Amino acid sequence: MTESTLETSGREGLDEQGTTNSAVPPRSSRGHRFTSYDVEAFEVPGGREEDWRFTPMKRLRGLHDGSAAATGSLSVEVTGDSSARVETVGREDERLGRAGAPADRVAAQSWCSFSEATVVTVPKDTRASEPITVTVHGPGEGATAYGHLQVRAEPLSDATVVLDYRGSGVIGDNVELIVEDSARLSVVTIHDFADDATQVSSEHASLGKDAVFRHFAATLGGDLVRVNTKVSFTDRGGDAEVLGVYFTDSGQHQEHRLLMDHAQPNCRSNVTYKGALQGDSARSVWIGDVLIQAAAEGTDTFELNRNLVLTEGARADSVPNLEIETGEIAGAGHASAIGRFDDDQLFYLQARGIPYDQARRLVVRGFFGEILQKITVDEVRERLEAAIDKELAAVGE
């Protein structure tokens, strides 16, 4: 595949201004972030800020400036393995907010605006043999809703959760994913909205001692989808694999911002996102931040983003960023590439008689194949494969 790295900004070395508890983030650090549960603690972003410079602010529909009042609600349905405890709780529930505080104004707005939260608990020592599916429907076209979900895997438990977003409207939400000591939690998040939808979602994953966290994000639909995923290690031995695919069509803006915050020794993180883009003004943004704090000796981390631009007029931005504050790491690396659809690959397949459309499908499936294989829930994997085939057929040059 012909690849050219468009933008990489891996700064490897000591971030001198970064300190763990700074209330105000030093300007040069993207890893150390200001956080607050108070929406007014954040200024209304104008669009030039580092955090917002890729986002078309108008299409946030007021989620960022306080003008988007809740006019509807999300419908949340939980099905699947019965060993999990499912509760709908009010704002006052003390468990909420444990995984981390909002790091931008929209996340804080969502935190201040939701009225009900869903809490899914996988009890201690429990192994859920079936996936637990949380289906979230948007409030409908023209309406705005705020949501909050917490999934907590208690010590030594093991579960898979599918978080399936569908429907229309404007959605701001926070998702807490808490993996306690020696628990294992796999989460597949599917953002499969209707064309009008706007979603700004902040995911806060918090890993205990020897916790294993597997995350797979698939973003397909929506007018604008922006997902922040932060993984915090609260003790030694945490292991996070954070994967994602996106298929960005004409007119869509899909933005994934990752932060692996290594504050503890001997943890591992592996981030791999792959995206394909097609059609006029299809736009994807991938920001991969990794922060290895001074205490995080023995960290092993790698992040990778690959983009396949299928047609003219589509644009992908990819910015990996590594901040390392200790010399004692096991390994740290990143790679990022934006490749054009490869004429030589198509030619090779066609030269063996395979028709153009089928050749194109094979190449794109091949591009996503390896990463899709990591989804252990068969229905979800098949659904995503079918969705990608459908996207490809839609263009049908």
Place this chain on the structure above:
Amino acid sequence: MATLEIKDLHADVVTEEESKEILTGVNLTVRSGETHAFMGPNGSGKSTLAYAVAGHPKYTVTSGSVLLDGEDVLEMSVDERARAGLFLAMQYPVEVPGVSMSNFLRSAATATRGEAPQIRHWVKEVKQAMSNLEIDESFSERSVNEGFSGGEKKRHEILQLDLLNPKFAILDETDSGLDVDALRVVSDGINRYRQNGDRGVLLITHYTRILKHVQPDYVHVFVGGQVVESGGPELADELEESGYVRFTNKKEAAAQS
């Protein structure tokens, strides 16, 4: 009995900056049952000819024609050409990550044969073809050409030749980069294909060593984007001994007059 006719073919390579004429009037006719060896210095345009006939988008034919049994090949898309019976074993086979060799072979066979081969029969057929070429079975599950060594890629080109059994095969330096044993294995593969009956081969090579295994009926010398001399197998021996000097001079002299 089939015929591949290349008449006064001119073609440009199109790069981002410019387009440059590489083929300057190629004339060549290959009939089924014949093997033609094609030799010429680096950069003379041998691969360009192969690609132009196969329809690679980087090369534009500016004039001339290519006919397969009288049908205009240049009017066909790349895959139509392959289904019409043309095959190109590439000098640098392309890696296609994420597409398994077995999926690829089956898709190709389905396309060129017009129907999906029966699964049980097909599995046996592939197994046999792989063992003929001394290719380990584990390659079926690997991505097309990805991480294959140079020699492994060449063996797989001949594997495809064997399974797709086209009317005409252009083999672009299939012998380059092969050790002696691999050369014998690959040559045997080409010969098995030739024995299928009415099959035509255009064998592009720099070395006579493959011609000892795969005997050509004709040898052509290709310089400056055209055939400058044609003869029998003895021409290859002359090239081996004296190089291309006589022909490059001839070409220059012709250009000056």
